Amino acid sequence: MSAINLTINELAVEVTPGTTILQAARQLDIDIPTFCYDPELAPNGACRICVVEVENARTLIASCVTPVAPGMVIHTESERVINARKVILSLMVANHPLVCITCEKTGECRLQDYCYRYGVTDSKYSGEVKELSLDDTNTFFVRDMNKCILCGICVGKCQEVVGAGAIDFTRRGFISNVGPAFEDSIEDSTCVFCGLCIDNCPVGALTPKYSLGQGRPWQVKQVRAICPYCGIGCNINLQVKDDQVIGVKPVKESPVNRGHLCVRGKFGWDYLKSSDRLTAPLVKSDGVFVEVSWEEAFGLIVDQIEEVKLRCGDDALFGLCSPKASNEEAYLFQKLIRSLGSNNVDSFTRHCHAPAVNALMEAFGSASMTNSIEELAETGAILVVGANLAESHPVLNYRVREAVRRSGARLIVAHSETIDLVDIAHHYLPLRMGSAVALVNSLANFIIEEGLHDRAFIDKRTEGFEIFRKEVSGYTIKYAAEVTGLAEDELRAAARAYAVAERAAIVSAVDTDRHADSANLVLALANLALLTGNLGREAAGLYLPYGENNLQGIADMGALPGVLTGYQSIKEKNVREKFARAWGVSINVKPGFTVTDIFKHGKKSGIKAMYILGENPVTCSGEHLETAAFLTDLDLLVVQDIYMTETASLADIVLPAAAFAEQEGTYTNTERRVQLSRKAVEPPGEAFPGWAILAELAGWLGFDWNYDGPQDIFAEIASLTHQYAGIDYERLNEQGLQWPCPKGDHPGTKFLHNGRFSRGLGRFSVVDYEPQAADNLSICCSKGHFNCQCLSENLSRHSVINTLRNNNV
Amino acid sequence: MNTDAEATAINQEIDLHQVDSIIEPYIGRKEMIIPVLQKLQEHFGYLPRQTMEQVSYRMHIPLSRIYGVATFYAQFKMRPRGRNIIRVCKGTACHIQGSPKIAERIEENLAIQNGETTTDLRFTLEEVACIGACALAPVIMINDNPHGRLTADKIKDILASYK
Numbered sequence: 001m002s003a004i005n006l007t008i009n010e011l012a013v014e015v016t017p018g019t020t021i022l023q024a025a026r027q028l029d030i031d032i033p034t035f036c037y038d039p040e041l042a043p044n045g046a047c048r049i050c051v052v053e054v055e056n057a058r059t060l061i062a063s064c065v066t067p068v069a070p071g072m073v074i075h076t077e078s079e080r081v082i083n084a085r086k087v088i089l090s091l092m093v094a095n096h097p098l099v100c101i102t103c104e105k106t107g108e109c110r111l112q113d114y115c116y117r118y119g120v121t122d123s124k125y126s127g128e129v130k131e132l133s134l135d136d137t138n139t140f141f142v143r144d145m146n147k148c149i150l151c152g153i154c155v156g157k158c159q160e161v162v163g164a165g166a167i168d169f170t171r172r173g174f175i176s177n178v179g180p181a182f183e184d185s186i187e188d189s190t191c192v193f194c195g196l197c198i199d200n201c202p203v204g205a206l207t208p209k210y211s212l213g214q215g216r217p218w219q220v221k222q223v224r225a226i227c228p229y230c231g232i233g234c235n236i237n238l239q240v241k242d243d244q245v246i247g248v249k250p251v252k253e254s255p256v257n258r259g260h261l262c263v264r265g266k267f268g269w270d271y272l273k274s275s276d277r278l279t280a281p282l283v284k285s286d287g288v289f290v291e292v293s294w295e296e297a298f299g300l301i302v303d304q305i306e307e308v309k310l311r312c313g314d315d316a317l318f319g320l321c322s323p324k325a326s327n328e329e330a331y332l333f334q335k336l337i338r339s340l341g342s343n344n345v346d347s348f349t350r351h352c353h354a355p356a357v358n359a360l361m362e363a364f365g366s367a368s369m370t371n372s373i374e375e376l377a378e379t380g381a382i383l384v385v386g387a388n389l390a391e392s393h394p395v396l397n398y399r400v401r402e403a404v405r406r407s408g409a410r411l412i413v414a415h416s417e418t419i420d421l422v423d424i425a426h427h428y429l430p431l432r433m434g435s436a437v438a439l440v441n442s443l444a445n446f447i448i449e450e451g452l453h454d455r456a457f458i459d460k461r462t463e464g465f466e467i468f469r470k471e472v473s474g475y476t477i478k479y480a481a482e483v484t485g486l487a488e489d490e491l492r493a494a495a496r497a498y499a500v501a502e503r504a505a506i507v508s509a510v511d512t513d514r515h516a517d518s519a520n521l522v523l524a525l526a527n528l529a530l531l532t533g534n535l536g537r538e539a540a541g542l543y544l545p546y547g548e549n550n551l552q553g554i555a556d557m558g559a560l561p562g563v564l565t566g567y568q569s570i571k572e573k574n575v576r577e578k579f580a581r582a583w584g585v586s587i588n589v590k591p592g593f594t595v596t597d598i599f600k601h602g603k604k605s606g607i608k609a610m611y612i613l614g615e616n617p618v619t620c621s622g623e624h625l626e627t628a629a630f631l632t633d634l635d636l637l638v639v640q641d642i643y644m645t646e647t648a649s650l651a652d653i654v655l656p657a658a659a660f661a662e663q664e665g666t667y668t669n670t671e672r673r674v675q676l677s678r679k680a681v682e683p684p685g686e687a688f689p690g691w692a693i694l695a696e697l698a699g700w701l702g703f704d705w706n707y708d709g710p711q712d713i714f715a716e717i718a719s720l721t722h723q724y725a726g727i728d729y730e731r732l733n734e735q736g737l738q739w740p741c742p743k744g745d746h747p748g749t750k751f752l753h754n755g756r757f758s759r760g761l762g763r764f765s766v767v768d769y770e771p772q773a774a775d776n777l778s779i780c781c782s783k784g785h786f787n788c789q790c791l792s793e794n795l796s797r798h799s800v801i802n803t804l805r806n807n808n809v
Numbered sequence: 810m811n812t813d814a815e816a817t818a819i820n821q822e823i824d825l826h827q828v829d830s831i832i833e834p835y836i837g838r839k840e841m842i843i844p845v846l847q848k849l850q851e852h853f854g855y856l857p858r859q860t861m862e863q864v865s866y867r868m869h870i871p872l873s874r875i876y877g878v879a880t881f882y883a884q885f886k887m888r889p890r891g892r893n894i895i896r897v898c899k900g901t902a903c904h905i906q907g908s909p910k911i912a913e914r915i916e917e918n919l920a921i922q923n924g925e926t927t928t929d930l931r932f933t934l935e936e937v938a939c940i941g942a943c944a945l946a947p948v949i950m951i952n953d954n955p956h957g958r959l960t961a962d963k964i965k966d967i968l969a970s971y972k
Contacts, residue, residue: 165871165874166873189873190871
């Protein structure tokens, strides 16, 4: 189709057919006011404020819903248009309380801005006005529906984007309103408290309770940071006033979350101000913690580490790294442990993510999610297995919904529970818990039987297909139907839907459905993607989002017992030599203990001293009492954290650390996007950024480290790590960069395995359904994600969002 | 103010199997929400909250959306209706002939307002725009029976004739 030429305000513009007048004007940076228009929602043309004058048209035209036509001559600010807008504003103001002097929205209220722009000071249409009472019944935000102008943006976000469907228009005419069914309270509705309604309300109808009376928009500094909860790594603007964070808003420009957040990002940040924060170094003396100076704490650590090393050897020290540490912290942490002579550094993420990580390594040679968050919305079919994204990764869930809503993607949901996506799924497979491997194998077998597999891709890019084909042939649809409890036709239809899509994606996450035999399920899913050639291409792939904000990053940084940064194996001599040269120490050839080894063997592991960076093994290792006893028995336990956790309370020395908002650092999200989080406020009391504590301690231990700041540390990481080599803080500025990014002019890598798998050829694996896996589930600790928390809930339980959990459980 | 919420407090035993059998033919057809609600209202006389919750659950439509539809259209009733429906004509002719006084007298007699139902479920009162019997103004209809050329004093006896 050929382009359309038209003129707006005397300016010529060429646009593609189907473009609306509003979109065309925006291409020319012409500002047409809007209330009810939102780029991600279907336009409804309700508010009429966007009317424009089109020459030779009989009436003024709503620009948000009118497609351009060739030769249109448009005026967006003609006298007729301005008069119409004045009338619309005047009608709105007639039933809108003009309490701008105290309204929290003053300064960023669109109604106020447009009244200012068109000189509407009050209304000539006086009449009945709404007199609804203020609704402050929920924990998180206040609703003043008298201010609502019924634009419907909040309804669209809630129903279409989020899928919570908590609110809609109610009634009709003068008494129409927006709210939950039956005028129930928000907390009794299906609201998930993602805050999208608040962030997109053009007026002051919705206000987070935390911002009430805290400051005017123009007094507030915006500091761009990265959400500290899950692996999506949403970009947030911390609202800062008087060295205090007073709120959080999503960043609209970020390709990661595009203006979306969930309850954790929107409301979970208040743990920063928790009275439980550690504010001074503590040393245990006769069973009681006493505050000491940093010098004293460092002195004691040095003495005791040296004593343990002397008595029990280098391998008696173990470092446990939190997946919430920044890249710089994790890098320095493993550098410190390795400089002290052992590779004993690991993290707890093994427990929940290692099976998936190992499976991906086996199949593709890289443990990361293959494609980007952004691409998901473009795909043709999505198979969701073993994932309840609305709880674990809500922002990714919005993208799945977007794919269905806007790109017409076919959605196949296999879950033992009626999760929210079932509402919009084309194929719902309510399988028996624990039977997912049988399901996925049968889909693969059916796809082969029907000849829907991608032979060219299999020949060129994969290995092990023939064995796989033979082994999987036992998984007939009939057998799968018996095992999963699903109808045969449904299985066939689902297999076809996935296989025939030009590009199809698979999503699986940390979820009870995946716990039974996680590694096997991931391998089975990898087989399915290999079979259909849905790898190494845009908007296809296998999405296994991580549960923690920097799980990807700390693994990249080498906080693992067998590898250094960028997964460089310590078994390789040239790798050890490279790091030895860079660090001025020798690198131990022996791989370190894994965290599983340590906590399984306890005392017998030979570990005498442990440095725990922001982790809480007492609550998340699964064996509370044994873990606590083991930690208590250590000769030295140093815990660096922001709270006095159950683990910290067992420590000999506790070091108070800065939280994410109190320091600069980078985090690598689940799509390998390295993102820069800025410092917004000072840490409380004597607390220090983690990197500074580690660097200072290294000095006390006799190492010659010199870093002026995280930027220096990152430069060192880049110099030693191929995947990060082309990244520096300046390049990270707005969007971050996805590794591998080997050179300074490299744009980063949107999706992996383009043309070649990390391991060369993609590998089919034979995985069998194990019926006992389903039985194990009853005793399996089902540590799923609740929407309001993350894994060990170390942050969320110090936040107001914890109230949601208490309500849920 | 919260009249609909109150309405749902009226505890009527709802046979969910009955509700399901009404919904069943429409499952997978979200655009049929209005016919589903009409059928339910036909059966129950109004839309009890439990029926709307069941529609939400079975048809995968948010309850807020169903409530939005149900409160948008005047045809949907959220409260049980009386055995006898009184329609007071508020058309021009009736108005001139004194329909406000007629309505007022009915309200006094039954102690309900326009749109409400007596607690014994005997009467529901509704004001309507015009029932097309202007020659009989002022006129009311009770169920299918017109009562015309009314005066307020006749109301008591007319109401008494309906049980």
